[in-house]
Amino acid sequence: EVQLVESGGGLVQPGGSLRLSCAASGFTFSSYEMNWVRQAPGKGLEWVSYISSSGSTIYYADSVKGRFTISRDNAKNSLYLQMNSLRAEDTAVYYCARDPGKPAGGAFDIWGQGTMVTVSS
Amino acid sequence: VIWMTQSPSLLSASTGDRVTISCRMSQGISSYLAWYQQKPGKAPELLIYAASTLQSGVPSRFSGSGSGTDFTLTISCLQSEDFATYYCQQYYSFPRTFGQGTKVEIK
Numbered sequence: 433e434v435q436l437v438e439s440g441g442g443l444v445q446p447g448g449s450l451r452l453s454c455a456a457s458g459f460t461f462s463s464y465e466m467n468w469v470r471q472a473p474g475k476g477l478e479w480v481s482y483i484s485s486s487g488s489t490i491y492y493a494d495s496v497k498g499r500f501t502i503s504r505d506n507a508k509n510s511l512y513l514q515m516n517s518l519r520a521e522d523t524a525v526y527y528c529a530r531d532p533g534k535p536a537g538g539a540f541d542i543w544g545q546g547t548m549v550t551v552s553s
Numbered sequence: 554v555i556w557m558t559q560s561p562s563l564l565s566a567s568t569g570d571r572v573t574i575s576c577r578m579s580q581g582i583s584s585y586l587a588w589y590q591q592k593p594g595k596a597p598e599l600l601i602y603a604a605s606t607l608q609s610g611v612p613s614r615f616s617g618s619g620s621g622t623d624f625t626l627t628i629s630c631l632q633s634e635d636f637a638t639y640y641c642q643q644y645y646s647f648p649r650t651f652g653q654g655t656k657v658e659i660k
Binding site: 467476477478479482491492493494527532535536537538539540541543544545546 | 585587589591596597598599602603606608640642644645647648649650651652653654
């Protein structure tokens with residue numbers, strides 16, 4: 433079964449750090465581009481970051497640039513999001529999402545169940 | 554940044570109705586548009602990509618159309634399991650952006 437499972441969420445104080453992980457299974461992880469997408473409570477979806485299959489190309493939303501770092505370990509079938517200098521507005525469910533490649537490259541065909549990050553004192 | 558205007562934000566409909574959701578871009582994106590369905594407490598699910606191509610396993614009552622700046626998601630005969638929130642998403646360029654969402658509720 434194709435699956436993504438996030439972990440690492442929790443409660444953190446403003447200015448703190450957190451590292452999210454996303455474990456992939458059921459497909460050849462190293463062949464796929466990956467993304468993080470978040471959703472604040474009661475709000476819509478917001479794309480956060482993208483990483484190419486090799487890790488050589490990375491993009492961030494302006495709202496997290498300079499604070500968040502996306503990475504991957506293809507040997508461990510894992511995607512990561514290092515989040516530093518966290519703010520209250522980073523409170524959200526964080527999803528990892530797979531880019532299916534052509535012909536749907538750029539869409540997100542497989543999503544994890546999400547992990548909740550709460551930034552509060 | 555490509556801005557997206559999705560409408561309506563709330564749609565009240567009955568089972569069996571035909572419903573249409575619109576998504577308008579701030580600039581042309583060819584057909585690089587996807588539609589998702591999200592139910593409460595669940596991750597979004599991909600319905601349509603390339604503006605009009607149905608994702609595998611998605612019922613044929615869902616259809617998408619449009620290109621350039623104006624796109625539409627149509628549900629031809631609303632079923633009980635279709636009451637959910639729908640999002641459009643452009644993948645023409647980074648940053649990827651989503652529409653604000655349309656909640657389809659029971660009338």
